[in-house]
Amino acid sequence: MIANDPFARLPEAAPFTVTSTTVADGAPWPPAQHATGLPGGADVSPQLSWSGAPEGTRSYAVTVYDPDAPTGSGFWHWAVADIPATVTELPEGAGDDTGSGLPEGAFQLPNDVRSARYVGAAPPAGHGPHRYFVVVHALDVDAIGIPADATPALLGFTMAGHTLGRAVLTATAETPA
DSSP, X not given: OOOOOTTTTSOOOEEOEEEOXXXXXXXXXXXXXXXBXXXXXXXXXXXXXXXXXXXXXXXXXXXXXXXXXXXXXXXXXXXXXXXXXXXXXXXXXXXSTXXXXXXXXXXXXXXXXXXXXXXXXXXXXXXXXXXXXXXXXXXXXXXXXXXXXXXXXXHHHHHTTTEEEEEEEEEEEOOOX
């Protein structure tokens, strides 16, 4: 695993708190949060709760990103945009094929397997531990203004000028050789 920080070159943002009943910060993902096809894997998005967002927050976005994937650009597992500022929690499984657990107005972008849903962890066997940055982004706009078929990278680029705060929880996963 390399020590790259995916936020090192982004504009600074006020910290706030994100927690999960699914996984503790720094702990391994439970099996259900792994990709289908791995033992116990079910592609179930984690439960998330957040608090302490900066004043002026008008919406949120949630992303799950693995910077340790052997791609040169990491791997986006989930991206949700336009979560209303009144929402401070997503239930486990909100990132299913339909987004049925998402609040009205929020939408999922296609991840790196081009599916608009959460896709679980699946580090290559023997590649070592991977970090999964689960991030709630507090934004100064009601809607980020990108199309539903945009990439998570475009979401990140567009959010850069609108991010007031960032709450980060890091999960891990490793597939033995």
